[in-house]
Amino acid sequence: MPSATDNATRSASLHDAVEALQTASRTPAKQRAVKVSGVVDAICSYAFEDGLDASSLKVVLQIVTKKTELDQSSVTNLVKSLYPAQRVSNDVVITAVGALGQGKGKPSPATQNSLVKWLIIVHEVLEDAKILSRLYGVLFGMLDMISLRTSLCHMLSLITRRKHVKPFRIQQLLELSRGIGNEPALQGLLRVYKDYYPDIILGGANASRNSFPPPPDPEWRKRLLKIQDAEHRSVEDDFEHLNGFKVLRKGPKRSKLSVIPDVHTFHSNESSVTLEEIDNVDDFVEKLDRIELPGQLMSFLRDPLLQKYLTLNPSSIASQRIDLWLAAYLEDEYEAARHGVGTSLHLSEILDALLSLARSTKTVLPIVATFLKVYLPIWDGVTDDDAIIGLLSNFPFQPFSDVLSAYLEPAEMTLIRNNPRAFEKWIPMYTSLFRHWTAQVAPQADSAVTGATEQRNFIELVAHVSDLSLSIIASTPPLTNSPTVASILTFFEVVSTSSVPKVIPIILPPPQLIYSLVMSSSATILARTCGILANYKSAFDTHPTPISQYYPTAMTNRFNGYLMDTCNLIWRSRALLTADANSVGFYCSPAVREALNTYLLKMDREYGVSFAFGLSHNPLLSSLSAATWRSLEDAMIEKEGYDRHAVNRHKGPPTQRSLAVLAKEGGVDIPWKQYRIHVLRWLDERACGGIKNLMFATMTGLKDAAVT
Known part of the structure; x- marks a missing residue:
């Protein structure tokens, strides 16, 4: 992970590169002391890795939105690398929109088209979501530009709301449509207008696959989300409209494959409100009682806004x-x-x-x-x-x-x-x-x-x-x-x-x-x-007492048997015995237990069934117990200052007797109880904490002894 010093160094390098870009943009190519391609590559690399901070983004955008001494290839690379590290400010949006149109100082048509596409992809991470709405008239007025019309129609399709649908705009769209024919993007925008006023816009407005805004470049979008994720965890939700207060739009390709339709409200009137107009929770609450039901209610299976509406306003x-x-x-x-x-x-x-x-x-x-x-x-x-x-x-x-x-x-x-x-x-x-x-x-x-x-x-x-x-x-x-x-x-x-x-x-x-x-x-x-x-x-x-008023005695006795048998097995060296109250010895008959015990004693006279399932000898836990003992023994040798080469080390699985003998024969003096508590803690640290929890819950005084 980069340190704060590394981040500061990279930030300073970015600002130096941006200053160098400013100088290069004012200097003719033949008079430059440094190749501009290296500066552009440095800025693009930093933008791809960490995004551009607000000041750097503003400066770079100001450079690409006017005619400069930079070549078209450099400008195109810069526009493609405008990854914002934070939400995009109003100044940046206004600068981008101000660069559109015809004029002596405007950038090339290709650059303008790239800027519109950039606005489309970042419109969900704007600092003020309403800034594009306030610039709607400016954007709409540029629809006569052939080079921008497709991208502008796609952007206007995304941001159009009922308040934007004016009679003069409807007239202009219809005239454009009649003049240029069935241009897909224009037909898509006209269809959005028709959704708001179906009685005014008659006929036409046939939507094709290319009528809808294309999905953002997945790689570009994925990178943007990763850059902004550290500070804005909800950015991805915003992109997917999953905040629940905007209708979902699957796009034309998915719509054809899907049996669940998008939300579309038909036959609305001027006084009604459609779900497609809702942008945020305040808007939703304010207009809840005036919202018209969409044409196909099966959209509610997928659309969170329609689900909320039907829940709060049941019908x-x-x-x-x-x-x-x-x-x-x-x-x-x-x-x-x-x-x-x-x-x-x-x-x-x-x-x-x-x-x-x-x-x-x-x-x-x-x-x-x-x-x-x-x-x-x-x-x-x-x-x-x-x-x-x-x-x-x-x-x-x-x-x-x-x-x-x-x-x-x-x-x-x-x-x-x-x-x-x-x-x-x-x-x-x-x-x-x-x-x-x-x-x-x-x-x-x-x-x-x-x-x-x-x-x-x-x-x-x-x-x-x-x-x-x-x-x-x-x-x-x-x-x-x-x-x-x-x-x-x-x-x-x-x-x-x-x-x-x-x-x-x-x-x-x-x-x-x-x-x-x-x-x-x-x-x-x-x-x-x-x-x-x-x-x-x-x-x-923790249950209210007496327990006998709530559960039969047979049930509590059965549970006490679970505890007794398990503790006998692991802790008390009384495995498979049935002498204790409620214990059933894991349903192992005394004859089987005795035969097994006899066999084990023949192998080692200090061994037997009683020890075979304990912490030291249990086949599932013995390796962990051995590692526990080694760490405990080494710590005690270090603490007491023993000679590591001369001290008598334990040779096998610890038992109560073997630890007592070890202390008398020049080994470390570790009590049997302390060793087993240490094993429980060791198991707990290695995802086997259930054993410790059970022993502490059932063995009287064990938890207090572990604290001391």
């Missing part, structure tokens, strides 16, 4: 129009799929748009739910899978059994049969659905208490995912950190942190699932599972 007529269009379209798609013809290419676009709408409004249109209910049983499980899964995850809170039988089971069975990435996609759907329902129900915590039926919906959802997860784990051994297993862990991480007293219950996963995850062959899975148990422990600790 039964608008809703019926939308439902009728969607019903007719989706029915045709269903019939095509049912008869084996196949759905159209546009169905993907519609479903993606409906998903985007569902994510923004947090609900699914009833007509969409009706379509999915009949479409899912004949769906192939692959086509539009992401869109369909996304729509299902946004269904409103309702009885889970109804959603399961009507939607989820048909989709689940189809996915499992036909989609190779079924589980990888399907489990995250349940996570999103659980989050969605939680967001809908959680606000009731301050106002009311959900009934047993509502809480049952969450319980049934988690139970279904638990059964599905057990089936996945049982059918895909060995249990590694695959995307599917990761999504299962993510689901239960969400569940374990989403409980709200009296509203969203604490819902435990089954013991078979927890114990399978703890016994996996991945340190990540082990750590995340421990983190889930720590989340549940925190939920119980």
